[in-house]
Amino acid sequence: MNKREKLNRISLILLSLFVVMLGYGILLPTLPYYTERLALKDNLDTDLINFHIGLLTSIYPFFQLLFVVVWGKLSDKYGRKPIIIIGLIGFVIMQLLTGLATSLTMLYTARIFGGIFTSSVIPVSNAYLSDITSEKRRTKVMAWSGVAISTGVIFGPVIGGLLSQTDIHLEYSLGLLHLDRFSVPFLFASLLGFIVLLIISKWLKNTAKVIKFNTEKRSLRFSFSKYFIIILMISFVMQFVVTLFETVFSIYGKDELAFNSNQVGIGFMICGSVMAILQPVFASYGEKVLSAKKQIILGLLISGISLIAFPFFKNEFLVYGLIVVFAAGGAMVTPNLLSAVSLISQENTGRNISIQSSTNSIGQILGPIIGTWLVAAGFYYPFIIAGSVILISIGFVLPSMKLKDTLT
Template sequence: MDKKEKLNRIFLILLSLFVVMLGYGILLPILPYYTERLALKDDLDPDLINYHIGMLTSIYPLFQLIFVIVWGRLSDKYGRKSIILVGLIGFITMNLLTGLATSLTMLYVARILGGVFTSSVIPVSNAYLSDITSEKRRTKIMAWSGVAISSGLIFGPVLGGLLSQTNVHLKYSFGLFHLDRFSVPFLFAAVLGLIVLFIIIKWLNSTAIVAKIRKKETKLSVSFSRYFIVLLTLSFVMQFVVTLFETVFSIYGKNELEFNSSQVGIGFMLCGSVMAALQPVFATYGEKIMTTKQQITVGLLITGISLVVFPFLRNELSVYGLIILFASGGAMVTPNLLSSVSLISKEDTGRNISIQSSTNSIGQILGPVLGTWLLAGGFYYPFIIAGSVVLIVIGLVYYLRQ
């Protein structure tokens, strides 16, 4: 494979990652209003609206958790491209059902289908990137995967907010479906997904099927080395604290810091932008200064200290500065963990990355739940406890090999 062909493949994979995360981000600013409209239409108790918002938020990563390892195994057996295509079809279906939903039941069905099928895209795409890159450049390419994901999460909420406010005076019902201005962002995401689907079908070449190039028959059981368990634990902790921070910061900013929605939005934008910008920087130049173990250690240290200090700040600029520091720590840790997992086994790359994605999904589920629960005791607790957990798990880095 020549350099041009490899770059084309990498671009197409990053495009699919970006679009799927863009679609995920589009929903974030709209979900509370969309859920409220459907709940009131179904004559549900208004006090249950927040409950449904929480359930609709957590049900997506829950089904990702359940199915992600299945897709990883299937991609090892049948090839990466076919599984990515299945994920994109599921992504399109989810957005169509979400945009045209007339009841909360339909919205739940859409979120469940989305969780089932889009759980294939990120880990299998990362496995594809792992297949076509050398071990020496693995960390760098995994950082660019992080950039694509972070970029989708940066632009998705902005695009969703803008498209939901479009001056489209459209109300049209047909059967179980309904079309209005809230449908616009999701229909846009569905069309975008359809375009990417056709591009992937036409121009992305398949990699060799892992199951066919194995020299020995592998066992179906999954074995976990101590090294792998440590990587999974660190991945879980990072995902847990990031989602906890995202959930708690919006409430903390509104109620304690008295930020308006724009100021809270700036905080999220800074966090996503810094992670997107710094991941390839650390992946490209970090090894010239520090080893992988050292980068993970320093990144965890920065993340943990940032969380512990965060609730003691009140000035807007200092809060933004600490968010940048927090995101910098995450940008140093995430690509190194993903690269380390991809290097464990050439034959089981898809499975291993899928297992890591599963641990991330558990963090996505538990982070918001425990974060809001800890808020009941005071605004200091979520940040200090999460930061302390990060600082404690630094001890696990000792067990990582170079």
């Protein structure tokens, strides 16, 4: 394919990643307030509300974990496009159910449904990008994937905050469905997802070859080499910490810092902005200064220290500043890990990226649950423990890494 066609395909994939993460971003600052509104109908106390916040956050990646490898294998066999389309359909339905929820049960149903189907979008989209790019340019393209994801997280909280403002007077009920100001951002995300679904269906070409599943033990051993396992361990630590931070920060901002949903949303917007700006910078120019391995070490160090310091500062601007530092560390780590996984095996790229996504999902499951559990003991504990986990991962994981050429 020529350069223009390749650029068009990359743009379409980035669009699908953006809209899915936009929906994710919309929920980040609003989930504590939205859950509280639904939970108060059942007269739940603060600890139970926080428990539901953590569980609602965790149940989504839990079902992603159950299905993501299935989608990866299907995409290797049937091509990337059909699986991406299925994921976008699931995204649209999930946003509709969330926006019209009248109870915690409906909210759980929406999260479960979304976890099952949207688990295909990010790993399969990244596999598509890997299919159409050379090894030399893969890190840069994966960094742009990170930019699309981060950009969704940037605009999602802003849209969620603006569209759910109290000056929007809207309320309508129809049976079990309820429409009010909290519904608007999710309905907007559903509509946007439907538009992107139509665009992808019409314009995106299915490039992945149909290949047979390789059931030989040799292939399995190759995929789960020591190199791959260590990459998965680092991915797990980062996702565990990031989702713990996302869940606890929204509760911490609401209860400890007395932030409203807009202020919490600004924090997530800053985090996403830094990731979106710095990921392509590190991917394009980072290795001219530091090797990818050293970037990962430095990124983990920066993120760990910033999290440990986080609960000791109450000033709004200092809090935002620490978020900048934390996000900068993550921006050093993420694209290098994703690029490393995509280079392990060209034949099984979809499966390997899906396995990494599954590992990420385990971290995303445990992070919110452990984070909200630690909140009950005090807001210092989740941040300090999460930061310590990152620092420990440097000492136990990275010195033993015998990385391939891309990370040496």
